[in-house]
Amino acid sequence: MKAIKRILLLLLIVVLIAIIYNYPKLNMLSGYSAKNMASSVFVADRSLAFTDATDNNFSPVNLASDEVDIENKIATSSAFGLLTRKAVYRKGLGSVLTLTAEDETADYLVPKRAKPDNLTPYPYGNAPQKDTVFVNLDYDKIDKSVNFLFDSINKTRAVLVIYKDKIVLEKYADGFTKDSKLLGWSMTKSLLSTVFGVMQHQHKINVLDKAPITSWQNDERKNITINNLLQMNSGLEWDENYTTISDATKMLFLERDMTKIQEEKQLVGKPNESWNYSSGTSNLLSGILRSQFKTHQEYLDFWYTDFIDKIGMNSMLLEADLSGNYVASSYSWAITRDWAKFGLLYLHNGNWNGTQLFTKDWVNYITTPTPTSNGTYGAQFWLNTENEFKDAPKNMYFADGYQGQRVYVLPDQEMVIVRFGLKNFDENTFLKGVIESVK
Incomplete structure (x- = not known):
């Protein structure tokens, strides 16, 4: 016993x-x-x-x-x-x-939203698009290139292909429709970058300026620019690991103000010479944006009034932390068609149905490879300059989210391709088939 x-x-x-x-x-x-x-x-x-x-x-x-x-x-x-x-x-x-x-039960401010335009045909509104058949498009090939993604292995939920401003393919898994909101995860970083682009175009900010962080002014961090942060090339310490207790998991699950944790980190490299993927940097940038406005309400509104609702992404919802900062690293939801509008804004170099939200210079900026990123990263966007996807053009760029959330922009093909799912997939084979459908 x-x-x-x-x-x-x-x-x-x-x-x-x-x-x-x-x-x-x-x-x-x-x-x-x-x-x-x-x-x-x-x-x-x-x-x-x-x-x-x-x-x-x-x-x-x-x-x-x-x-x-x-x-x-x-x-x-x-x-x-x-x-x-x-x-x-x-x-x-x-x-x-x-x-x-x-x-x-805490009180909070709510962003002001515009009413959807349900009269204008897609993509500039939400009404049905005007049907167009492209004789130079192999529709069967597009179908075959997409269908293999909708199985138990690839776990795809939605794919949408736009060619010359028209939806030429739209497919959803069982349980999902064109009205289903889907989480972009780290594609939110590309939305964040776009807000900077809009503010740059409006002369409200200059991304080449030093980052306006008061706590950095008495040490070497004072030399970090907003550009360094957008390119994730600041030299600041950060552990982006989701399998253990790390900077990233502490930020997302334990912090009241997610903009601060990266600010408190020290330099472990030199600005412009030390690329390191950091969700903390994206949230720090969200905090920098907030500091540019006189009130919290103006910060909450601007993302929608001057960008998201401006291009009719009316389904989109940006999630905020307990301090009211948009979680620019990770949390944004929208229907697939609205995510495609985001890609179209870039395909048209910042012009939305005659209104210029940012210029081609901004597109050139976000698609310029960050030093020491091996040509794979721009300014909160991912690049194909080194032909990671060998059958896609080098000038293709994309927003990238966890588990294979993607918005691809293909300027040469005049295409935007969107994919959502629960698992990474064979992107090169998929892209190759869709691209080759254009005769």
Whole structure:
């Protein structure tokens, strides 16, 4: 009996040590599950059961138990009953993880939105597009190039192909339609960059200026420019790791103000010589944008009034942190057709139906390879200058999000291609087939 008690005591000690060691990870696990559940249910209008079976159904997130309070718009996730996190939905700002009970009922400002244009044909409005058949387009080849993505392996949810401003292919997985909002993840970084482009065009900011960060003015960080930050080439320390406790996971799941964590990091390299992918940098840039406005309301409104709603991306919702900063690294939702409008804005060099939001100079800027990025990165956009996708043109560029969310811009082909899903896929084969469909 004594021997059994000793064994049980030893096992209890082992379990307690394991819990203590992994407790911070449980915070991230339940935090991810709660945040994703709240956004899926209250932003994208999906069900708890669907979200648990799909978006949250991967290890170790699927170990969390989820509940949804529809009336109070709160999602709760528990990791083995040891640690519970909550995420609350705020109209106009999306869902956010709470840190205190007061966060569930706190007051907040809401961005002002424009009314959708449902009379003008797509893409400049939301009415049905005028049908056009292109004789130089092999529609069967496009279909074949897209259909293979919609299987249990590739887990694609939506693909849309635009050629010469017309939708030539639009396909959705079961359970999704043209009205389904989809999460762009890190494609939000490209939206952030575009806001800088709009402000640059309006002479409200100069990206070549030094970053206006007060805490940097007494050390070497004072030499970092906004350009260095947009190119993720600041030399600042940052750990972008989602498999463990890192700067990125602490920021997304533990911070009230996500714009500050990168600001507090020290230099580990030299500006313009040390490219390092950093979601913290994107959120720092969101904070810099906020500092350019006299009021918080103006900051919240500008992204929509002067960019997003200006091009009719009326379904889009940018999610904010507890301090009211847009989470420019990760959280933006919109229907596929609106994501395609974003690509078209760049295909037309910043001109939207006669209105210039930014110039071709900005397009040249965001598609210029960042020093030390091996030609793969511009200014919050990804590039193909080194032919990573060997059968796509070198001047193709794209917004890139976790699990293969993409908005590709192909200037030579006059195409925009959008893909959403739950898994990375064979991009080169897909792009090759679509591109070759143009005779």
